[in-house]
Amino acid sequence: MSFKNLDLPREILQALDEAGYVTPTPIQEQAIPEVLKGSDLRASAQTGTGKTAAFMVPSLARLVKPAKTKGIGPRILVLVPTRELAMQVAKETIKYSKFLPKTKTVCIFGGASYQLQNRDLSRPFEILVGTPGRIIDHMERGRLDLSRVEVVILDEADRMLDMGFIKPVEKICAATPKERQTLLFSATLKGAVLALSKRLLTDPVEISVSMQMTNQESIEQHLYPVDNLAHKYNLLEHLLQDSKLEQAIIFTATKRHADELVDVLHERGIDSSALHGGMHQNKRTKTIKRLRSGEIRVLVATDVAARGLDVLTISHVINFDLPMSSEDYVHRIGRTGRAGETGVAHSFAGRNDFRTVKDIEKFTGQKMNLAAIPGMEAKFDFTVPPKAGERERPKKSFGKPYGNRNNDKKKGFFSRRRTQKTR
Numbered sequence: 096m097s098f099k100n101l102d103l104p105r106e107i108l109q110a111l112d113e114a115g116y117v118t119p120t121p122i123q124e125q126a127i128p129e130v131l132k133g134s135d136l137r138a139s140a141q142t143g144t145g146k147t148a149a150f151m152v153p154s155l156a157r158l159v160k161p162a163k164t165k166g167i168g169p170r171i172l173v174l175v176p177t178r179e180l181a182m183q184v185a186k187e188t189i190k191y192s193k194f195l196p197k198t199k200t201v202c203i204f205g206g207a208s209y210q211l212q213n214r215d216l217s218r219p220f221e222i223l224v225g226t227p228g229r230i231i232d233h234m235e236r237g238r239l240d241l242s243r244v245e246v247v248i249l250d251e252a253d254r255m256l257d258m259g260f261i262k263p264v265e266k267i268c269a270a271t272p273k274e275r276q277t278l279l280f281s282a283t284l285k286g287a288v289l290a291l292s293k294r295l296l297t298d299p300v301e302i303s304v305s306m307q308m309t310n311q312e313s314i315e316q317h318l319y320p321v322d323n324l325a326h327k328y329n330l331l332e333h334l335l336q337d338s339k340l341e342q343a344i345i346f347t348a349t350k351r352h353a354d355e356l357v358d359v360l361h362e363r364g365i366d367s368s369a370l371h372g373g374m375h376q377n378k379r380t381k382t383i384k385r386l387r388s389g390e391i392r393v394l395v396a397t398d399v400a401a402r403g404l405d406v407l408t409i410s411h412v413i414n415f416d417l418p419m420s421s422e423d424y425v426h427r428i429g430r431t432g433r434a435g436e437t438g439v440a441h442s443f444a445g446r447n448d449f450r451t452v453k454d455i456e457k458f459t460g461q462k463m464n465l466a467a468i469p470g471m472e473a474k475f476d477f478t479v480p481p482k483a484g485e486r487e488r489p490k491k492s493f494g495k496p497y498g499n500r501n502n503d504k505k506k507g508f509f510s511r512r513r514t515q516k517t518r
Contacts, residue, residue: 096118096119096124097118097119098111098112098116098118098119101119101124101127101128101131102128102131103127103131103152103153104156104159106159106194106195106196107155107156107191107192107194107195109193109194110190110191110192110193110194110195111152113193114190119145119148120144120145120148120149121144121304122138122140122144122145122146122149122302123145123148123149125138125149125302125304126138126146126149126150126153126302127149127152127153128153129300129302130150130153130154130276130278131153131156134298134299134300135276135277135278135296135298135299135300136150136277136278136279136296136299136300136301136302137278137279137280137281137284137292137296137299137300137301137302138278138279138281138284138301138302138303138304139280139282139283139284139302139303139304140280140282140303140304144304146250146280147183147184147187147250148187148191149280150173150248150250150280151173151187151188151248152191154171154246154248154276154278155171155188155191155195155198155222157245157246158171158192158198158221159195162243164242164243166240166242166243167217167220168239168240168241168242168244169201169221169222169223169241169244170221170222170243170244170246171221171223171245172241172246172247172248172267173188173222173223173224173248173250174225174226174230174249174250174264174267175224175225175226175250175251175255176227176250176251176254176255176258176260177204177226177254177372178204178205178206178207178226178376178379179379179383179404180250181203181204181224181225181226182202182204182380183404184224184250185200185201185202185224188200188222188224192222197219197221198222199218199219199221199222200220200221200222200223201216201222201223201225202223202224202225203215203216203223203224203225203226203229203230203233204226204229205226205228205229205376206375206376206379212229212233213233213238216233216239223239227255227260227264227267228260228263230263230267231263231266234266234267234270241267241270241271242272244271244272244275245272245275245276246275246276246277246278247267247268247271247276247278248277248278248280249264249277249278249295250280251280251281252264252279252280252281252288252291252292253281253282253283253288253422254282256287256288256291261287261291265294265295277296277297277299279295279299282422282425282426283422284303313432313436313437313438314428314431314432314437314438314439314440315438315439315464316428316440316442316461316462316463316464317439317440317441317442318442318444318452318463318464318465318466318477319441319442319443319444319466319467319468319473320444320445320446320465320472320473320475320477321443321444321445322445322473322475323445326471326473327415327443328359328363329471330443330468330471331345331360331443332360332363333468333471334413334441335360335365335393337411339410339439340411340439341392341408341409341410341411342386342389342391342392342393342406342409343392343393343409343410343411343412343413344394344395344396344404344411344412344427344430344431345367345393345394345395345396345413345415346397346412346413346414346416346418346427347396347397347415347416348397348416349397350371350372350373350374352416353369353370353371353395353396354369356369356395356415357369357395360393365393366392367391367392367393367394368382368385368386368391368393368394368395369382369394369395369396370383370386370394370395370396370397371396372397382394383404386404386406387406389408395415398418398423398426398427404430405433406430407433407436409430409431409433410431410438410439411431411439411440411441412427412428412430412431412438412439412441413440413441413442413443414427414440414441414442414443415443416443417442417443417444417448417451417452421454421457421458422458424442424459425458425459427440441466442463444477446475446477446481447481449477449480449481452477465478
């Protein structure tokens with residue numbers, strides 16, 4: 096099937112053709128016809144499946160016809176959990192709507208100038224992409240009218256709920272017309288996400304794209320058992336010397352850990368930059384631009400900051416700390432192997448991570464290949480599960496990946512301690 100078989104307007108097909116889109120992905124092939132019919136939709140799809148086009152392309156088809164209600168508020172509203180994802184979705188939307196006449200996309204999120212956002216919201220526009228917190232902010236200031244909204248899209252709904260946005264999302268939806276079309280996309284459709292969909296959607300069509308239908312098979316997944324923090328550092332330093340590594344994202348558990356790991360890498364002569372939610376928006380935007388231009392070879396990031404990153408030159412993803420959920424693992428490794436390219440994902444796992452690894456493998460339906468560097472092997476056999484009640488290593492020492500800062504200072508890991516101001 097091609098996009099020409101999906102009954103899309105000529106202007107959108109022209110934009111897709113110019114962007115090089117030929118064959119729809121499974122989520123696009125299933126979702127686009129349902130959205131064009133006007134059905135509410137809840138869909139389970141992982142990163143890298145083409146879900147942005149799956150919800151935005153058919154929604155844009157509405158804009159070919161004039162709006163039923165006059166005004167300057169949006170006709171399409173997209174809610175996303177992070178600033179990076181907001182910018183990414185807005186960028187894709189502008190690409191798909193290139194040949195639609197008088198179609199403008201506005202993107203708003205926290206940490207950015209109110210003056211510029213106020214200016215954009217005061218002029219006619221059709222599409223609004225934003226984070227729940229800042230949208231609520233503009234609503235309460237009387238600068239945003241949602242009475243013209245025809246389609247509400249909740250992208251990465253599971254992440255929005257994890258970040259505590261459930262009440263803002265419900266408040267925003269309540270400010271839109273009841274006869275709207277609502278589309279919900281999430282990594283999983285269970286628990287709070289399923290409950291939210293039942294409150295906001297009307298007789299929705301449900302679509303689920305399994306892992307086997309995504310592009311994860313294009314990513315080599317390697318698992319390195321690690322004994323301790325020092326072992327992690329040595330393995331990481333070795334992996335970053337790989338001549339095939341063009342650009343890499345290293346994921347850590349917290350923003351503090353990201354900053355500290357950047358210090359460690361600098362001490363070892365490896366240039367790197369951090370990206371996390373604790374950074375000012377201008378600095379985050381500049382970091383992403385430098386990553387896309389190739390100035391940054393190694394990026395150390397957290398899960399929240401990495402959402403929405405779409406850089407085709409990311410050849411490697413390294414999980415310095417394993418994520419808390421299997422869904423987050425999929426989002427992480429989905430930063431590589433994009434647009435038909437292949438990628439490599441390395442993960443470090445301690446003795447206590449056996450169950451986490453097995454959960455990830457069960458969720459993805461794929462095995463992580465056990466790997467080791469000669470002379471740097473772990474002192475335990477990761478294939479043997481821990482015995483019931485066994486405590487191989489206190490959670491305090493391994494769960495906090497960066498240990499005691501004073502002891503590490505003696506080893507030279509943190510001789511360039513950053514001040515609070517520079518963070």
